[in-house]
Amino acid sequence: MESPKLIFRNDDVSPCTNPYTLSAHYNIIKGLFKDSQILSCVTLFAKHNVLGAVYGDVPFKNQTVPWFYDVDRFMLEYEYMTKDCVVSHGLFHVNHSKLNRDAQEMSILGSCKFLKTNLFCAPFNAVNSDTVDVCQKNNIKIINNMYEWRSLERDPFDPLHKYWYYHSWRMTPDDLRKRLTFNAKLNN
Numbered sequence: 324m325e326s327p328k329l330i331f332r333n334d335d336v337s338p339c340t341n342p343y344t345l346s347a348h349y350n351i352i353k354g355l356f357k358d359s360q361i362l363s364c365v366t367l368f369a370k371h372n373v374l375g376a377v378y379g380d381v382p383f384k385n386q387t388v389p390w391f392y393d394v395d396r397f398m399l400e401y402e403y404m405t406k407d408c409v410v411s412h413g414l415f416h417v418n419h420s421k422l423n424r425d426a427q428e429m430s431i432l433g434s435c436k437f438l439k440t441n442l443f444c445a446p447f448n449a450v451n452s453d454t455v456d457v458c459q460k461n462n463i464k465i466i467n468n469m470y471e472w473r474s475l476e477r478d479p480f481d482p483l484h485k486y487w488y489y490h491s492w493r494m495t496p497d498d499l500r501k502r503l504t505f506n507a508k509l510n511n
Contacts, residue, residue, distance in 0.1 A: 329359040332472065332488035334412060334444065337369040337377045338396035340492065342404050344375065347496035349406045355503055356482070362466070363405035364412035364444040367434055368394040375492035377416040384418075384447055391417040401438065410442040410466060411435045420451040428457045435463055442466055475502055 331352055336345065349361055370393060372379025383390070392415060401409065411434040413419060419427050431443050431454070441463050445454060448467045458465050473481075475489035480502050494502070 332362040338398040361406040366412040369396045420449040424453040
């Protein structure tokens with residue numbers, strides 16, 4: 324019996340992402356799981372930092388909305404950094420459920436149009452009825468809760484589970500390889 328096609332969702336691809344490290348990550352995934360699909364969730368604005376995160380002051384989940392607008396980088400070229408499928412992660416990596424409808428619409432539609440995609444992955448997996456309505460009215464799919472995503476950062480990797488997300492800036496290519504092979508060997 325064939326194992327299911329795996330889908331890896333890389334959140335937080337941004338202007339701060341190191342393209343060489345990202346390429347190494349994607350080569351590891353494709354080398355181990357040739358039939359897998361990689362979703363690159365792209366945030367267009369970021370604050371320069373050496374971590375490769377969208378913002379250097381991590382964790383940033385509980386920051387106030389205006390904090391996320393302190394940016395100095397914009398992603399003009401993204402095609403060379405992505406694999407298989409580009410997904411919008413918003414103009415800013417802000418909790419969209421804390422934004423009013425007009426701001427959400429600007430972020431979602433603007434980023435999707437720029438990235439030429441109809442897929443949106445809300446930062447922090449946070450959506451509300453306005454997020455859903457904006458996406459539905461514009462034929463944009465929200466992928467956060469579409470599947471049962473497991474985290475490569477927290478959950479032991481099981482190649483029999485189809486949907487995995489992670490943040491490439493949180494691990495080295497060697498760390499990723501170890502996570503994907505150690506537990507996979509245990510399951511065989």
